[in-house]
Amino acid sequence: MSKLIYSMQVSLDGFIARPDGDLDWVLVDEEFHRFVNDQSRQFGTEIYGRRLYEIMTGFWPTADQDPATPDYEAEFAQIWRAVPKLVFSRTLERVEGNSRLATRDLVDEVAALKSSSDKDLSIGGADLAGQALRLGLVDEVRVFVQPVVLGAGKPMFPEFEEGLDLQLVETHTFGSGVVYLCYERRSPDAGRRA
Numbered sequence: 001m002s003k004l005i006y007s008m009q010v011s012l013d014g015f016i017a018r019p020d021g022d023l024d025w026v027l028v029d030e031e032f033h034r035f036v037n038d039q040s041r042q043f044g045t046e047i048y049g050r051r052l053y054e055i056m057t058g059f060w061p062t063a064d065q066d067p068a069t070p071d072y073e074a075e076f077a078q079i080w081r082a083v084p085k086l087v088f089s090r091t092l093e094r095v096e097g098n099s100r101l102a103t104r105d106l107v108d109e110v111a112a113l114k115s116s117s118d119k120d121l122s123i124g125g126a127d128l129a130g131q132a133l134r135l136g137l138v139d140e141v142r143v144f145v146q147p148v149v150l151g152a153g154k155p156m157f158p159e160f161e162e163g164l165d166l167q168l169v170e171t172h173t174f175g176s177g178v179v180y181l182c183y184e185r186r187s188p189d190a191g192r193r194a
C-alpha cells in the first residue's frame with residue numbers, strides 16, 4: 001500500500017509563508033531542485049487544496065516552454081504535468097490538465113488512492129495537510145528547513161490535542177544551508193517516550 005507524504009519548505013521557526021503569504025525567503029537552487037525532482041517522480045498522485053493548486057497551475061503548466069528556463073526547472077514542469085492531481089475545493093467548478101476535483105471526503109479519497117496504487121501520494125497546502133494529519137492519514141513528513149527566521153506567518157503544522165510521534169529516517173544538508181528532514185509516523189504501539 002502506498003504512503004501519504006506531507007512535504008513543505010519551512011523557516012527555522014516553523015512557518016511556510018510570511019503573514020502576507022510571501023515566499024521571497026525560500027532558497028531554491030539547482031541542487032535543491034534536482035533533489036525535489038527526484039522525489040516528485042515517485043508520486044502517483046498529488047493532493048492539493050485550492051490555493052496550492054492555483055499557485056502551481058499559475059506557473060508550472062508552461063514553465064518549460066520558455067527557452068530561458070533552466071533545464072532542472074523545465075524537468076520539474078514535465079514531471080509535474082505527468083503526475084495526476086486531486087484537488088479539494090468548495091469553490092472551483094473545474095480543474096485543468098491532469099487534475100480532477102475530489103468528489104468524496106478526504107478520508108475516502110485517500111483510502112481509495114492508497115488501495116489502488118503502489119506509488120506514494122503527496123499532500124500539499126498546510127490547511128488540507130493539517131486535516132490529513134489530524135485524521136491520522138499522513139504516513140511521512142518531509143521538511144525542508146530554510147536558514148531563515150520569519151518571526152510570524154503561516155505555520156506548517158496545525159494545533160493538535162495529542163501531537164504527533166515521529167521517527168527520523170533520513171537527512172540531507174544542501175550547500176545553500178537548507179536541511180532536509182524526513183520523518184515517518186510512529187505506529188501507536190511503538191511505545192511512548194519517557
